[in-house]
Amino acid sequence: MKSLRNMLMAMTVLLSVTFVSAQIKNAKTETVKIYGNCGMCKKTIEKAATVKGVATVSWDVDTKMATLSYDSTKTNQDEILKRIANAGYDSDKFPATNAAYNQLPKCCQYDRAVKKVIK
Template identity: 45%
Template sequence: MKRLVLFTLLTVFGLSAFANENTDSVKVNGNCGSCKKRIEKAAMDAGAISANWSDETQILAVKYDDAKTSLLAIEKKIASVGHDTRDVKAPDAAYKNLEECCQYDRTKMTPVQ
């Protein structure tokens, strides 16, 4: 009986530790391996638990605790280092500070806010 109670308590507490975790994906513009490092670092700096950006799909898969950060906060941090996201456009100065190989074509983009 004690084992059952202990198992139940551990299960409940274990599941509650992950209750605030969200996994999302968002389009982030970039070109190369340098972009990947910069985008993923910015996401982690904004509080992401994990971040993986694909240069082929231009999609960032991100896991975060919504009690500590949000997808919008992560997008804002990524934009601050020069990469436009689905919802946040990077400041022109940040975009222009990117290495030449990292400056993606903004003229073909769908407008972002």
């Protein structure tokens, strides 16, 4: 019983430290549309946009909406959206290059709306 209690306390402390270090100072939160298809897109979009302690992104597969949370003294929405575009995903503000889009796995190649696409 005592070892179980000690293990639970250790896990609580570990999780608390992880949560505190993951918080973003001067946080600004915005929601934007990012085009994609699947869970693999979600993983790639979130990985491309996340900078530890500076920016995190959560993308919803169904709505295609991303919630950006970032330290407004260290980055901005444009920088985050450019990183996502460099990974091959369009937003309404920054389309991906054709080269980046074409490197996406076939399941991640979403229908691109007729819009200005950077070559």
